[in-house]
Amino acid sequence: CPDVSWATGASTQVDSLAVRLLGRAKAAERSWNYAVSGARMADLSGQMAQAAARRPGLVTVMVGANDACRDSTAAMTSVSAFRSGFEDALSVLRKQAPKAQVYVASVPNLKRLWSAGRTNPLGKQVWKLGVCPSMLADADALDAAATERRDTVQERVEAYNSVLKEVCAKDQHCRYDGGAVYDYRFGTDQVSHWDWFHPSVNGQARLAEIAYRKVRSVT
Structure with a gap:
């Protein structure tokens, strides 16, 4: 729901990054949201093009969870494709908005999502509908194959975060969150009780x- 977006939402329950930086009135006039549920790194260039057309002062990026959340580990986006996709997306932005600041959030800890959510019977039922099968399928299974599957997803997420850090570091106007989102120790209160994923x-x-803390911090 755009109204409760961490980046641009107007909800007083969230106080989005845009509201914190611009104030509620200006945020409503000067912020735009091109996020799409289910989007992967391959979609980021198109979203960047939309954002760049607005000549933004700041662009926020949170991408990667859907690249890891596939029907199987074999279907996950490769690290090389993830890297080239991010490089291409930044290149698209720079062609139209060369000095726009970019805030890049790390990919969340999907194994923590499994660990927290598996304690809730409703959450596990929702996951059976096909929510992030690579990590969340057969949530109660603790056999070697299930453990290896989850570890493979976790390793891929960590590799994605390394890519985000490395590529962002090459752009003087890009700021990676340093793994803050990945490291955040969220619980079930921070997870939607509709899909037990977002x-x-x-x-x-x-x-x-x-995001506000990282954007405002002095490097």
């Missing part, structure tokens, strides 16, 4: 806090 309103507020 952040809840509380979770969106925590993401906004992290």
